[in-house]
Amino acid sequence: MSDHAHSTTGLVHHFDDIEQQHEAGTLGMWAFLITEVLFFGGLFGAYAVYRSAYPEAFMRASSHLDVDLGGVNTIVLICSSLTMALSVYAAQKGSKRGIIMGLLGTMFFGAIFLGVKVIEYKDKWDHHLVPGDNFIFEGNPGGPEQLYFALYFAMTGVHAFHMIVGMVIICWMIKKAHRGDFTPGHHPLVENFGLYWHFVDIVWIFLFPLLYLIGAHSGSHT
Amino acid sequence: MSSTLHTPAQHASATKGAKERDTYLTADYGWKSWLFTVDHKRIAVLYLISIMVFFLIGGTFALLMRAELMTAKGDLFEAETYNKLFTMHGVVMIFFFLIPSIPAVLGNFLVPIMIGTKDLAFPKINLLSWYIYLVGGGATLYVAITGGLDTGWTFYAPYSSTYANTNVAAAAIAVFITGFSSILTGLNFIVTIHKMRAPGMTWFRMPLFLWAQYATSLIMILGTPVLAITVMLLALERTFHIGIFDPALGGDPVLFQHLFWFYSHPAVYIMILPGMGVISEIVACFSRKRMFGYHFIAFSSLAIAIFGFVVWGHHMFVSGQSAYAGFVFSFLTMLVAIPSAVKVFNWIATLYKGQVSLETPMLYALGFIGLFTIGGVTGLFLAVMGLDRHVHDTYFVVAHFHYVMVGGMVMAFMGGMHFWWSKMFGRKYPEAMGQFAAVVIFVGFNFTFFPQFILGYMGMPRRYHQYNDEFTALNVLSSAGATILGTGFLMTIVYFLWSLKWGQKAPQNQWDAKGLEWEKAQSPPPTFNFEDGERIVVTEDAYAYTYEESHTGSGHEVKK
Numbered sequence: 094m095s096d097h098a099h100s101t102t103g104l105v106h107h108f109d110d111i112e113q114q115h116e117a118g119t120l121g122m123w124a125f126l127i128t129e130v131l132f133f134g135g136l137f138g139a140y141a142v143y144r145s146a147y148p149e150a151f152m153r154a155s156s157h158l159d160v161d162l163g164g165v166n167t168i169v170l171i172c173s174s175l176t177m178a179l180s181v182y183a184a185q186k187g188s189k190r191g192i193i194m195g196l197l198g199t200m201f202f203g204a205i206f207l208g209v210k211v212i213e214y215k216d217k218w219d220h221h222l223v224p225g226d227n228f229i230f231e232g233n234p235g236g237p238e239q240l241y242f243a244l245y246f247a248m249t250g251v252h253a254f255h256m257i258v259g260m261v262i263i264c265w266m267i268k269k270a271h272r273g274d275f276t277p278g279h280h281p282l283v284e285n286f287g288l289y290w291h292f293v294d295i296v297w298i299f300l301f302p303l304l305y306l307i308g309a310h311s312g313s314h315t
Numbered sequence: 316m317s318s319t320l321h322t323p324a325q326h327a328s329a330t331k332g333a334k335e336r337d338t339y340l341t342a343d344y345g346w347k348s349w350l351f352t353v354d355h356k357r358i359a360v361l362y363l364i365s366i367m368v369f370f371l372i373g374g375t376f377a378l379l380m381r382a383e384l385m386t387a388k389g390d391l392f393e394a395e396t397y398n399k400l401f402t403m404h405g406v407v408m409i410f411f412f413l414i415p416s417i418p419a420v421l422g423n424f425l426v427p428i429m430i431g432t433k434d435l436a437f438p439k440i441n442l443l444s445w446y447i448y449l450v451g452g453g454a455t456l457y458v459a460i461t462g463g464l465d466t467g468w469t470f471y472a473p474y475s476s477t478y479a480n481t482n483v484a485a486a487a488i489a490v491f492i493t494g495f496s497s498i499l500t501g502l503n504f505i506v507t508i509h510k511m512r513a514p515g516m517t518w519f520r521m522p523l524f525l526w527a528q529y530a531t532s533l534i535m536i537l538g539t540p541v542l543a544i545t546v547m548l549l550a551l552e553r554t555f556h557i558g559i560f561d562p563a564l565g566g567d568p569v570l571f572q573h574l575f576w577f578y579s580h581p582a583v584y585i586m587i588l589p590g591m592g593v594i595s596e597i598v599a600c601f602s603r604k605r606m607f608g609y610h611f612i613a614f615s616s617l618a619i620a621i622f623g624f625v626v627w628g629h630h631m632f633v634s635g636q637s638a639y640a641g642f643v644f645s646f647l648t649m650l651v652a653i654p655s656a657v658k659v660f661n662w663i664a665t666l667y668k669g670q671v672s673l674e675t676p677m678l679y680a681l682g683f684i685g686l687f688t689i690g691g692v693t694g695l696f697l698a699v700m701g702l703d704r705h706v707h708d709t710y711f712v713v714a715h716f717h718y719v720m721v722g723g724m725v726m727a728f729m730g731g732m733h734f735w736w737s738k739m740f741g742r743k744y745p746e747a748m749g750q751f752a753a754v755v756i757f758v759g760f761n762f763t764f765f766p767q768f769i770l771g772y773m774g775m776p777r778r779y780h781q782y783n784d785e786f787t788a789l790n791v792l793s794s795a796g797a798t799i800l801g802t803g804f805l806m807t808i809v810y811f812l813w814s815l816k817w818g819q820k821a822p823q824n825q826w827d828a829k830g831l832e833w834e835k836a837q838s839p840p841p842t843f844n845f846e847d848g849e850r851i852v853v854t855e856d857a858y859a860y861t862y863e864e865s866h867t868g869s870g871h872e873v874k875k
């Protein structure tokens with residue numbers, strides 16, 4: 094399976110010109126993101142159903158999350174979006190160093206986010222708040238609070254998985270950038286990955302209030 | 316007309332006779348050239364082989380079920396075994412045969428050629444989709460071997476999540492994986508059709524097959540991810556008992572049904588829309604007429620795709636859904652009949668005063684029109700809440716969806732395979748055998764499934780391995796029909812394989828058909844589809860058949 098890639102322009106054999114190739118890539122990424130919206134949409138749908146069925150339980154359960162850590166992570170992710178945007182900008186300007194710095198920054202903030210997530214998960218595990226047979230909520234087993242935590246882990250877990258995939262792709266892109274594969278006129282990978290990374294951030298922007306902030310006004314969180 | 320391709324592959328075959336033309340089949344040899352190919356035509360062939368394997372597996376399950384149902388007593392299989400048979404039949408046939416059948420085989424092969432380009436937009440992703448399909452299929456076979464699955468293809472909670480003793484989690488993961496192969500195919504088609512049409516190939520010059528593929532692809536990318544997340548939750552529930560579908564913990568099993576049918580009703584249109592596209596091609600060709608109501612057929616595909624997303628609740632009329640929701644879903648479901656009927660009427664209007672000839676593809680197309688109409692109209696019966704209460708979960712439902720899926724999609728797939736066989740492999744299938752097998756399949760199909768309408772109306776429930784004595788006669792009829800149907804399919808497979816070696820060599824345009832794949836591409840096409848260096852420019856509408864112009868409709872022979 095050879096690439097058929099023309100080394101100087103990056104034009105792949107079955108496209109007429111580089112513009113058509115770029116447009117196809119961008120449309121493909123948008124279509125993929127629409128798929129992602131529906132993928133998360135199923136989870137958001139389940140969340141909407143159960144939150145409207147058990148509003149109090151959801152608030153009680155939500156107050157066991159750490160709003161401070163969630164807030165820090167929100168800021169961290171916004172920063173990662175900024176570095177990603179800077180990387181795309183550098184690619185347009187043709188600055189190889191800028192691309193790599195932006196990607197490294199994105200990687201750095203992504204790693205912080207995941208690190209904080211690990212701390213949070215560990216805390217839930219220690220307090221028996223991971224759904225399953227060991228689940229204990231304020232002394233009681235099971236119940237709708239467990240549904241909240243099931244959704245919490247499913248939604249943040251799927252989100253974290255997307256971040257991990259993103260960071261693997263970043264490693265690969267850094268290698269490509271280092272090799273000088275991206276030119277001002279041809280860096281579709283950087284552009285399209287930027288779209289992906291921003292999408293993953295936006296998902297978090299929805300997750301944060303829906304999961305962390307619904308119990309905040311009860312004042313019982315630590 | 317021989318072409319020289321400047322591909323690496325060319326060197327491999329340079330030793331061949333100078334007159335021999337390189338085709339996508341001969342461009343390169345060896346298993347690597349197939350397993351690592353990025354040629355959409357080769358990937359179509361890979362898909363064809365793999366879906367046929369699954370078709371035979373799923374068909375075997377069906378025949379075993381029909382064998383059990385020959386007698387009223389459950390004498391051949393235990394109830395549990397029978398449950399596994401119908402579950403695996405459903406899972407294999409739906410996820411591994413019907414959904415990929417036309418899109419991944421005929422669509423993969425034809426979409427780039429029909430729009431006049433060299434390949435799909437993302438050839439490697441195309442190959443990846445086949446590998447994902449294989450992994451999902453392998454996982455399903457693993458489930459089948461290690462104890463099977465007995466939940467029905469619908470995986471309804473809480474049975475699947477709490478009570479079933481079979482390998483539900485692995486099966487859910489298999490379906491999860493397979494979904495991504497379908498998403499990637501849909502993504503590829505959408506981008507290809509949007510961005511890679513040849514100059515002059517405007518949206519309204521596209522063959523209707525492409526409109527159908529496009530609408531199908533929309534459903535694939537919008538619906539499949541919801542199924543993925545649903546079965547993921549099911550696997551989590553099953554493995555960790557998180558309570559999401561467990562009423563004891565506050566979860567709601569009906570939520571599973573909502574999420575599941577949000578995908579799985581539109582999936583029905585993934586399984587029928589591409590078939591409708593094939594029928595449009597065949598009907599126009601064998602009537603030698605322009606398509607009647609081209610725009611209506613094109614937009615009805617999109618309408619079906621859109622309506623399809625708002626009717627899922629008709630599966631829950633008796634699941635405790637509110638009567639008002641039921642009312643709305645019932646009404647919306649009936650609306651789907653409109654675009655479906657638009658297609659049927661336009662096909663019939665195309666036949667009207669056409670120069671109709673009855674080669675094998677046309678026999679299948681006519682069979683499709685009749686059987687799909689029966690399947691569709693009985694679907695309307697089921698959309699009516701009062702009637703649905705009576706026939707819900709009976710053989711009436713089974714007969715209904717087999718008329719649509721087998722009478723519709725499988726007929727269309729068979730018609731399409733016969734229509735484009737010479738294009739794919741350069742040889743003709745034996746025409747008389749083809750016509751004979753088509754009739755056998757049509758007869759066998761009706762004997763198999765028509766009695767099930769009556770059985771269902773009489774009250775025979777689906778998914779039981781034994782039944783009351785008064786249902787025996789019709790069940791025997793149905794089982795007898797199934798053997799005829801199975802024979803017909805086997806005949807077809809045998810003469811198709813035979814024709815690969817001994818079939819008559821086909822000319823470029825076996826049917827004197829219109830369309831780039833016939834007029835511009837050889838049979839079989841070279842690796843990049845068209846003659847080297849030739850830039851396809853489209854100057855006329857689809858289906859520019861000239862029968863009407865040259866002939867005002869009195870009906871005698873006209874020189875093509």
Ligand SMILES: [Cu+2]
Pocket residue numbers: 579580583626627629630
């Ligand atoms: Cu439905």
